[in-house]
Amino acid sequence: MLIGSFASAGIDSKRRAAPLPRPIANMKTFTPDSSIASDVIPSANFGERNKGRLPDMILLHYTGMPDVEGAIAQLCTVGTDVSAHYIVLEDGRIVQCVPEAKRAWHAGVSSWAGEDDINSCSIGIEIVNRGHDWGYPDYPRRQIAAVIALCRGIMLRRNVPSHRVLAHSDVAPSRKKDPGEKFPWHSMANSGVGHWVQPAPIVRGDGIKLGTISDSVRDLQQALARYGYGVPVTGKYDSTTMEVVTAFQRHFRPLRVDGIADHSTLVTLQSLLASLPAEFMAVAAR
Ligand SMILES: [Zn+2]
Numbered sequence: 001m002l003i004g005s006f007a008s009a010g011i012d013s014k015r016r017a018a019p020l021p022r023p024i025a026n027m028k029t030f031t032p033d034s035s036i037a038s039d040v041i042p043s044a045n046f047g048e049r050n051k052g053r054l055p056d057m058i059l060l061h062y063t064g065m066p067d068v069e070g071a072i073a074q075l076c077t078v079g080t081d082v083s084a085h086y087i088v089l090e091d092g093r094i095v096q097c098v099p100e101a102k103r104a105w106h107a108g109v110s111s112w113a114g115e116d117d118i119n120s121c122s123i124g125i126e127i128v129n130r131g132h133d134w135g136y137p138d139y140p141r142r143q144i145a146a147v148i149a150l151c152r153g154i155m156l157r158r159n160v161p162s163h164r165v166l167a168h169s170d171v172a173p174s175r176k177k178d179p180g181e182k183f184p185w186h187s188m189a190n191s192g193v194g195h196w197v198q199p200a201p202i203v204r205g206d207g208i209k210l211g212t213i214s215d216s217v218r219d220l221q222q223a224l225a226r227y228g229y230g231v232p233v234t235g236k237y238d239s240t241t242m243e244v245v246t247a248f249q250r251h252f253r254p255l256r257v258d259g260i261a262d263h264s265t266l267v268t269l270q271s272l273l274a275s276l277p278a279e280f281m282a283v284a285a286r
Contacts, residue, residue: 064131207262
């Protein structure tokens with residue numbers, strides 16, 4: 001596939017797709033792992049997966065930048081120290097920047113299910129969206145359809161379980177909000193990508209707030225940690241716990257993202273845990 005050729009991307013013929021930035025000269029190109037990636041723009045920023053760890057997680061991001069050219073330059077240019085395996089444009093085109101076998105640099109300081117080298121165990125997908133700092137537009141349906149198709153392929157090829165398709169904010173709750181509460185996790189799950197349950201309705205009543213010390217805080221922290229979140233079980237609703245609850249809401253109860261563990265948040269978390277596949281529960285019980 002020629003770089004800069006979009007013939008296979010199915011672009012609306014009335015509207016010519018904007019050309020992608022040229023790849024950096026003398027960067028070695030490669031054959032895309034995904035058959036639906038229309039272009040390859042090789043990134044300079046990647047390494048080997050530590051201890052030969054095979055990826056079994058997909059981490060979703062938004063680019064959080066005002067334009068796509070800047071985002072691609074950021075993810076591919078030597079010296080920025082960031083990259084992702086894939087970039088999904090708003091019109092649904094998919095660009096691969098790092099081969100899946102390699103370790104891309106997208107997660108930063110993060111943790112999930114006891115692991116903290118998330119870059120070694122995951123495949124990173126950057127979804128072009130300006131993000132919270134630049135007006136946070138809705139994700140176009142065409143773009144989401146492309147993310148779904150890309151993820152389904154990776155899940156099949158790499159044996160990634162649904163509950164390991166996660167948000168950057170899930171693995172780095174104190175630093176990150178992406179892909180954010182507008183990301184349609186329910187549509188993704190309806191198409192077989194990601195683990196999701198219908199959130200419990202929001203009802204009147206107090207929730208657990210910052211500063212509370214109680215057994216119910218301990219139970220909440222235990223439940224969040226069992227699902228995979230990096231939260232210490234202390235019994236105190238501290239700022240770390242509040243950030244993790246905020247990340248949980250952004251992903252699983254997006255109607256209200258306030259960091260207060262209300263009844264709906266607690267019930268949604270319980271039903272999420274109850275609906276995990278049996279093999280996950282067996283591992284968690286060890
Ligand atoms: Zn991110």
